[in-house]
Structures are given as structure tokens and as C-alpha cells.
Amino acid sequence: MLTAIREVQIPLIAALLLGGCTTKLLRTLRTGAVDQGLGPVALFPMRVRQPMAIVICVVECGLGVGLILTVGYGRGAPANYIRLGAGLLFLVATSALIELRATRPDVGCGCFGDFSTAPVSGRTLARSALLAVASLSTLGLHVARPGDNSGISAGELLIIMAAELIVLGALSPELGEGLIHLGYSEPCELRDVPADRTLAALRRGKHWRRHSGVIISDTPTDVWRELCWRYVVFPASYQGRSTEVVFAVFLQQRRPAVHAALVDAATGEPLPWPSAPPPSGRLGWRPRRPALWLPGGWDSTVRAVGAQPDLPFSREL
Amino acid sequence: MPGGEAAQGCCDRCARAQVPERVGVTAGAGSPGTAAASRRRLLKAAVFPPREDPRSIPGGHPHPPGRPEPDGPHPAPEPPGSGFADAAQLPRAVSGTILDVSPQVLVVGSGSDEQRFTLTPDAAAWRGALLEPAALRQGDHVVVRLHPSSRQTADRIWANIGRVTGIITERRGSTLTVAEGATLAPRVITIQPRAVGRIQVRFPTLEPGYLVDIIGLRRDGVLDGMIPATSQPAYPANRLPAPSLVSGHVPDRISGSATWHEPGDEPPGVLGVCYPALDPEAGCAEDLVTGRAHGYARMPYLAIGSVLRVRNECTNLDCLLPVTGCAPVARLFNDRCVTCGTSPRGRIADLTMASFVALGGELDRGCFNATITIGE
Numbered sequence A: 001m002l003t004a005i006r007e008v009q010i011p012l013i014a015a016l017l018l019g020g021c022t023t024k025l026l027r028t029l030r031t032g033a034v035d036q037g038l039g040p041v042a043l044f045p046m047r048v049r050q051p052m053a054i055v056i057c058v059v060e061c062g063l064g065v066g067l068i069l070t071v072g073y074g075r076g077a078p079a080n081y082i083r084l085g086a087g088l089l090f091l092v093a094t095s096a097l098i099e100l101r102a103t104r105p106d107v108g109c110g111c112f113g114d115f116s117t118a119p120v121s122g123r124t125l126a127r128s129a130l131l132a133v134a135s136l137s138t139l140g141l142h143v144a145r146p147g148d149n150s151g152i153s154a155g156e157l158l159i160i161m162a163a164e165l166i167v168l169g170a171l172s173p174e175l176g177e178g179l180i181h182l183g184y185s186e187p188c189e190l191r192d193v194p195a196d197r198t199l200a201a202l203r204r205g206k207h208w209r210r211h212s213g214v215i216i217s218d219t220p221t222d223v224w225r226e227l228c229w230r231y232v233v234f235p236a237s238y239q240g241r242s243t244e245v246v247f248a249v250f251l252q253q254r255r256p257a258v259h260a261a262l263v264d265a266a267t268g269e270p271l272p273w274p275s276a277p278p279p280s281g282r283l284g285w286r287p288r289r290p291a292l293w294l295p296g297g298w299d300s301t302v303r304a305v306g307a308q309p310d311l312p313f314s315r316e317l
Numbered sequence B: 001m002p003g004g005e006a007a008q009g010c011c012d013r014c015a016r017a018q019v020p021e022r023v024g025v026t027a028g029a030g031s032p033g034t035a036a037a038s039r040r041r042l043l044k045a046a047v048f049p050p051r052e053d054p055r056s057i058p059g060g061h062p063h064p065p066g067r068p069e070p071d072g073p074h075p076a077p078e079p080p081g082s083g084f085a086d087a088a089q090l091p092r093a094v095s096g097t098i099l100d101v102s103p104q105v106l107v108v109g110s111g112s113d114e115q116r117f118t119l120t121p122d123a124a125a126w127r128g129a130l131l132e133p134a135a136l137r138q139g140d141h142v143v144v145r146l147h148p149s150s151r152q153t154a155d156r157i158w159a160n161i162g163r164v165t166g167i168i169t170e171r172r173g174s175t176l177t178v179a180e181g182a183t184l185a186p187r188v189i190t191i192q193p194r195a196v197g198r199i200q201v202r203f204p205t206l207e208p209g210y211l212v213d214i215i216g217l218r219r220d221g222v223l224d225g226m227i228p229a230t231s232q233p234a235y236p237a238n239r240l241p242a243p244s245l246v247s248g249h250v251p252d253r254i255s256g257s258a259t260w261h262e263p264g265d266e267p268p269g270v271l272g273v274c275y276p277a278l279d280p281e282a283g284c285a286e287d288l289v290t291g292r293a294h295g296y297a298r299m300p301y302l303a304i305g306s307v308l309r310v311r312n313e314c315t316n317l318d319c320l321l322p323v324t325g326c327a328p329v330a331r332l333f334n335d336r337c338v339t340c341g342t343s344p345r346g347r348i349a350d351l352t353m354a355s356f357v358a359l360g361g362e363l364d365r366g367c368f369n370a371t372i373t374i375g376e
Helices: A002-031 A039-043 A046-069 A077-103 A122-136 A154-170 A173-181 A195-204 A206-211 A297-305 B034-047 B193-202 B353-358
Strands: A222-226 A229-238 A241-250 A258-264 A313-316 B011-013 B089-091 B093-101 B105-110 B113-126 B141-147 B150-159 B161-172 B175-179 B187-191 B211-219 B222-228 B253-261 B273-275 B307-312 B317-326 B347-352 B367-374
Touching: A002 A046, A002 A077, A002 A122, A002 A154, A039 A046, A039 A077, A046 A077, A077 A122, A122 A154, A195 A206, A195 A222, A195 A229, A195 A241, A206 A241, A206 A258, A222 B034, A229 B034, A241 B034, A258 B034, B034 B317, B093 B113, B093 B353, B105 B141, B113 B141, B141 B353, B161 B187, B161 B222, B161 B253, B187 B193, B187 B211, B193 B222, B253 B353, B273 B307, B307 B347, B317 B353, B347 B353, B347 B367
Parallel strands: B113 B150, B187 B222, B253 B347, B273 B317
Antiparallel strands: A222 A229, A229 A241, A241 A258, A258 A313, B011 B089, B093 B105, B093 B141, B105 B113, B141 B150, B161 B175, B161 B211, B175 B187, B211 B222, B253 B367, B273 B347, B307 B317, B307 B367
16 A cells, blocks of 8 residues: 555656646746746845746756656666655755745745745645655655556555545645636626616616606716615606615626615705606606506505605615 | 823824814815715615614624625615714824924924924834934924824824835836826836845836835935835736636625825825725726726725725724725735735725824835725
């Protein structure tokens, strides 16, 4: 079993090294600077940051390729040198991350380029230390070639590899970023919703038909958004008094919830709604069969859904 | 000697109520966003009036603001004007020009007003470096934080302090031209020779297109750069990484870094906050300088007039502040504030100088660890 665990380390470490090198290169291509945001490089004087960043990237790539090429030569000097190098790299990285955490707590480890922007945490340190141990454990290991009778089944290797991947995943802050992408639904607080769409949804709704009789202009005097709601204010006139109708529209695509209030234009104080909708409004209110038809017709429908005329506001879905 | 209770926010209760004309004035009075803040808050309260709810927690709300309740969508209700400074409250920060200074007394003038402050042995001043208050000079423009226990005592004084945060547009030797916004005039920073090393450690790429944030001494419209306010992001402003995705509900409280900015066109002493995620539909003119509607990290959309409770985690002071502007450059940073521990995320609020000082922030440190609560 111990031999199987050791065998699994080599492809895992090689993949991680090559992955780290690739993401750093991608970051370099994107930012145009090789030494930007590469974690422990921030510990070096400015003039050596760029050479150090290049050296780290080349070393990672070289060790990753070397681990794969020498996988069948476990007792030979080249394989052991490569594995020792990988172990030393992770040891040095662990030490550097400890120092980075102490001196520059705002800097990410940069291990996987853009994915590693979160400040260095205990998990990052534990992962680096674990990889150092894993690398050093492969010294002198002879990996069985296909067909050799090593006594280790492919199933065992897969189970061990899966278990180690789970451990590494738990120690990787970068993984959370990837998981969020799966099944992602943007919260309404962050969703970009054009104001035109909100206005169109409002005008399609029954609140608009019900209150448009008092609205004197279809151009809102103020529109603003707060979290999941967009507020729209229209000038209105009620019993010769200058008023405003304030709509709050929930930001969702289909059948958004709408709340409305009638306020005094000067003071902003809530006013009671007219006791019944006007027969015809300036903006074209037309009575029509409501979507929810109850015995008693329109008025009973209004009562059923809660538009109480004696209240200064309505709360309807 | 100072006496009385310590203030727990941006303002102190003024027992004598010396400003009766300011009836109805709120925090941020006189600022461009004040009228909108008050009006919108009033209209919002008309749609969602305050209500009694046994599930309410002191100072909080029974439901997450802006999200559907079990019986229908309903944002957190809020009484209009609650929590703002009223006519009997005065900000804990004062700005003006030094008319006279002695080891015991500081006289600050602002327009035709003149205010005298007692200087205790504990009072400290800053003008490029820490110094004795008596070493300040007549004519210095100062921001004074009043002692928590007395409005007649100066606690901390910053003289001629300035800050430039923006995108470098031009570099000539040690002089940088920086764009802070499309509607703002370009700012010029001259990096002092003795500060070059210190600044370049934090800002290694002082080239056009990169972000810069430097604190220094304001002199004839030019900032003598002395202190790096943060660390430079690795990316140029036009290559901002895609923002991280946010899953589930956005938390009501967001912790991060609160910074400050110079007044610009704002009236001096205004209490307010520039928020880095105004609704794109609101058309923040300053977006033009970056050309980006989203910042490094996503934050819930708000508008001018929205109200935030800003809490300084380092001093435990908090107060309600209206959103008075957008912060298009602040949202480009992905820095952390390390004033007291490491903030879990970057810039969440860009405060006016008065707000920053009144909440216990040290202007020369550039930031404090903060938590904002939306929807109170």
C-alpha cells in the first residue's frame, strides 16, 4: 500500500507543477509582465523580481517534465535528482509562503496565476508542505511498468489518487472558484437589469393600469435601484393636489412583484389611494378582464389580491 | 479637562444645539447627494413603511434587505432619517485653515467662522511626518479630529494632507499625471526623492495605464508623494481580471477596506461615502475613465441616496452614511487593508475625509478595516 501511495505522487506532482507553470504563463500573457502578482516573488528586491519569476516558472516546468520522463528510472541518479529538486522546491515554497504571509498578508500565493489571488492561508501552507513530503517520499522509488507484477492493481492506484485529489482540493482555495462556475445563478443584487426592461415590465402590469389614472406623465422623474428593487417615480395629480406615484419593481424577468405608493410631491408623505380606479386615465387605463377572475368581477378581484383603497399603499404580487 | 461620554459614530450630540437653523439636516448635508438621499429614503419608506415585527433584532431587520420574504418580496423597512445626524449633532471632524497655533491652543478658520481647540499633551499632528501640534504653521490646511469626550479638544490633526488615487496617464521623471475620473481634472504627483524607494516597493510599475494610490503633502495643486497608500495591483487598469462569481445570496454585511478621498467638488466636511458598485443604469460619469462597469469584485448594486452603515472594525465606531457618489477607481483595486488584521476583501467604501476621520481612521494610513451593512 505504501508503495502504491508513493507511486501516485509522481504524476500528481508533475501535473501540479505543469499546471502552475501554465497558469503563470497565461497570466503573464494577459498582464504583459512576468513578475506581476506572483506571490513570493514580491519578497525579492525589485530588480530581481522578473528574473526570479522566470526562474520559478522554468524550474516548475522543467521539474514537471523531468518527473514524467524519469518515471521509469526510480533508482537512477537523474530520477532521484529530479524528485529531490521537486521536494526542495516545495520546501522552499512553504518557507517563502510563511514569510509572505507575515510580511505581505495582502498578497496571494500566485501558485496558479490568476486563480491564486486570495491571501496566503493555513490551507495554502499545508498544501505546499504536503507536496514537499509527497515529493521527497518518491526518492528511490521504482515505478512498475505495465506488465510488471508489482502486486498493485490499477483500481488501488485510482482510489489512492482520488483520495489524494480530494485532500488537495480541500487544501486549495483555488478550487472554490471553479466550483462556483458550476450551476451558477447570479444573485438579483448583482444582476444587470436595464431600466427600460423594468419600465416595460411595470407598464405591462396591473399596478400601472390601476394607478395610471392619476399619473400625468409617462416619463419618470426619478429612477434608482437598490439591491433587488428598482424604484420609479412618476408625477401625478390627485384631487388637484400635486402628488407622485412611487413604484418599487422587483428585478426579475417574468411577472415581477410591484409595490406602489402615492405620496405628496412636496413633503413625500404617503397619501391614500383614490377609492376606485378612474374610469379612464390620461395614459390609457382601460378596464379589462383581470387575470384572476373571481365571482363579483373586477372589484372583488381587487379586494382578493389585497389592494385596499383605504390604505396609502398596496402590497400585491 | 475633557469630560462627558465618548461618541460612538460620526457625530457628537450637541447639548446646546447651537445650530437651530439646520433643522432637518442629515449627514452629508450640503453634499450633491444629500437631496437625493433624503428624498429617495422618504419615497422608499412610503412604499415599504416601517412596521413592528417581533422578529426584529435591535438595529437590524427581520429579513434580508431586497430579497423575497416567504409571503412575498419586501425589502427591509426603514424609518426615514433614522440614524442620521440631526440638528443637534455635529460631525467629529473639522477642516479649515490654521489661523494661530500655540502649545495649548489651535485656532482654525473656515470662511468667516473661527474655532478654538484645546491641545492636550496627547494630541498629535501630521505634516508629512508626525510632529508636535505646535510645529504646525499658520496657513496650513488642516483636518482635525475632535476628542471623543469634548468638542473643544483636538485629538488628531493632519496638515496639508492629500491623496491621489487613479490611473497613471503620463510619467516624466519623478512626476506622474494621474486620471481620477472623467469629470475631474488630472492630478499631478511629484514623488519626493526620499520617498522613491518606499513608494516603488509598493508601486513597482509607475507607468501609464497602471494604478497608483499615494498619500502626501498638498502644495500648490501638486501632491508631494510621500507614502504608498496600498500595494499596486498586478494588472494594468485596462486588463482587469474577470470578477469572481458570487453564488447564493449576497450577504447583508460586507467586510473589506474603507479608504478616503479628497473633497474635490464636494463641500468640505461632508459626511458621505462613494460606493464602488452604483447601478450601471445610473450612468456614473466617472466610468468613462476606466470604461468598465464592473470592478475587481462584484458588490450589490446601490444608488445615490442609498444608506450604508459603515463600521470601523479597528475602533468599533459606526454610523449611517448616505451614498453620495460612485468610486470608479476604488473598484479597480484588489488590495487588502492591514490596519488591524487583514481585510477579507478589497475596497468596499471610499469615504469623504470627514467621514473617515470621524470614524476613527488615520488619514496617513490610507484605510481602515470596515464592515458595511446595506439596507438599514
